Amino acid sequence: MMANRHLLLLGLAGLFLSGCDSTPDTTSDTSGKPTPNGSGDSFFNAITMNTNTTTATLSGSEVFYKFHSPLIKANYSGTVTLGLTGLTGNADLELFDRNLNRISWSSESGTTDEEIRYWYSTAQFEALDFNGLHFVRIRNSAGNTLDYTLTFRFE
Amino acid sequence: MFRKTIAPTLVALSCCAQASDERVDYRDLAFTSYTFKQSAWTEDQYVGDLKDVVTFSDALAHVVEYRSPRNSGFNFDIGAAIRSKRNGDTELEAIFGAIEVGGVWLRMETSTASGYVGEVEQGHRSDGKHVIGDRSFDARYLQINVGKSLEHWNAARWGLGYIQASQPAEISFYTAGSGGFSNQAAYPDALIDPEYEHRLLGFWFEVDNLQATMHDESGFLLSLEDSGRWRWGYGLTMDVTAGLLHSSSSKDLEKVVEDNYGLKLKYTDPTGLGWSLAYRLEYIVAHRRPDMNLGLSLGVEGRAFQGIYTDASEDVESADEAVGELSPGDNMIFQYGPFIRLAWEM
Numbered sequence: 177m178m179a180n181r182h183l184l185l186l187g188l189a190g191l192f193l194s195g196c197d198s199t200p201d202t203t204s205d206t207s208g209k210p211t212p213n214g215s216g217d218s219f220f221n222a223i224t225m226n227t228n229t230t231t232a233t234l235s236g237s238e239v240f241y242k243f244h245s246p247l248i249k250a251n252y253s254g255t256v257t258l259g260l261t262g263l264t265g266n267a268d269l270e271l272f273d274r275n276l277n278r279i280s281w282s283s284e285s286g287t288t289d290e291e292i293r294y295w296y297s298t299a300q301f302e303a304l305d306f307n308g309l310h311f312v313r314i315r316n317s318a319g320n321t322l323d324y325t326l327t328f329r330f331e
Numbered sequence: 332m333f334r335k336t337i338a339p340t341l342v343a344l345s346c347c348a349q350a351s352d353e354r355v356d357y358r359d360l361a362f363t364s365y366t367f368k369q370s371a372w373t374e375d376q377y378v379g380d381l382k383d384v385v386t387f388s389d390a391l392a393h394v395v396e397y398r399s400p401r402n403s404g405f406n407f408d409i410g411a412a413i414r415s416k417r418n419g420d421t422e423l424e425a426i427f428g429a430i431e432v433g434g435v436w437l438r439m440e441t442s443t444a445s446g447y448v449g450e451v452e453q454g455h456r457s458d459g460k461h462v463i464g465d466r467s468f469d470a471r472y473l474q475i476n477v478g479k480s481l482e483h484w485n486a487a488r489w490g491l492g493y494i495q496a497s498q499p500a501e502i503s504f505y506t507a508g509s510g511g512f513s514n515q516a517a518y519p520d521a522l523i524d525p526e527y528e529h530r531l532l533g534f535w536f537e538v539d540n541l542q543a544t545m546h547d548e549s550g551f552l553l554s555l556e557d558s559g560r561w562r563w564g565y566g567l568t569m570d571v572t573a574g575l576l577h578s579s580s581s582k583d584l585e586k587v588v589e590d591n592y593g594l595k596l597k598y599t600d601p602t603g604l605g606w607s608l609a610y611r612l613e614y615i616v617a618h619r620r621p622d623m624n625l626g627l628s629l630g631v632e633g634r635a636f637q638g639i640y641t642d643a644s645e646d647v648e649s650a651d652e653a654v655g656e657l658s659p660g661d662n663m664i665f666q667y668g669p670f671i672r673l674a675w676e677m
Contacts, residue, residue, distance in 0.1 A: 199644070200645060200646045200654045200656070201646040202505050202646065202647040202654075203507045203649065203650070204507065204508065205507060206508040207650060208650045208651055209507075209508075209650040210592075210593030211593075212515065212593060218589075218591070219590060219591045220515070220516070220589070220592055220593040221593075224514070242514070274517045275459060275516070275519055276461050276519075277450065277460075277461060277462050278462075278466070279450060309514065311516065
């Protein structure tokens, strides 16, 4: 009986201690990192916008893009403007930061153009080290195939 | 100072009272109380970084409770908390109630509040967290108890308790290297699930010191003085549940991490030991009359919800892996604020 009690106490102590220190070991080897396929089906595979304008057709429920600007430095102050025009169906537009947190969105009805204008202050960009990387999600609200033109600009 | 001021006053007031009144059995009296306090849902409840990003509306709460006379065949409690926001809006924050069947109490309490996970400024110390899904959320709390009153201690109950809470939680995120790769999303330090769920099952005990004082019963850490019809002193009213804790994400974390970062996530819903404590550290004044009892308590009230988990961590062994872990230290709840409570039995 006494031995069982000791075992129970040991088990509880182990539970406490393991709960206090559970930080996993991480390898520093970055070889074999996953490579995006650029299909636009997720944030990871977001299509890189190499120019300020992209015209395409969306048949699925959503598509992802990413873009950046060498204009954005640590003390950047200005706006990033996104536009979604030439719509043949209802779509919504969302803008995400480099942490994939949604920072702004536009959700007009029908084929009305969507626009996002997001302002940055110097303070907000104090520690930027990702060269102004942003992500975009276009949601196909109508469900049918739709054409669109996506634009971005920094000013 | 307070005690020095109050005590002589009470003694003076009670000098004309008879020391040995014939009182009705308090079990024939209905108990009603009103409490004014801060809302149970506040970002200040977090002890970690969530305090910087989680937002609830600033609000005060008005709590009204009614307990039926205990000598009747059917005993019940019922109560509600109304939240009054700073902008003037009011809404139902919580409802609670209990019934006694065959000497066994079945008690239930639900509470809810809408909140928002705010935007984190880049460069802020909370930068590097990824909010999964919508930033707006509904925090929910459910408590179910089955138990009995203690004989000769009507203000106390004990038994089995179950708590289910849904609220924002921060899941630490570990990857190989640091910060992600050029032209890809930054690897976050933590994922924030706005509606993470905790389930706690274990032993339950509650005691209401104000009611105990109004009955001349023992309380918990209750140190009373009396003079005539008056009683006063300090006490610790509490509702505590302690037992097994299981927590789980409301999101498909593996899919989120795969879609966002192309990584394979190693994550297991954690299990361990947990405890919940709703408390009032209070100064109590009670006045016993032959046909009724009056009580007043004021002090600090709040709640704590904490736990420790078994070590189920795995290691990041390659660059295409990530490990997610709920960090107890960042997700513990410890909330407190002033309150004042009035009660009467008649």
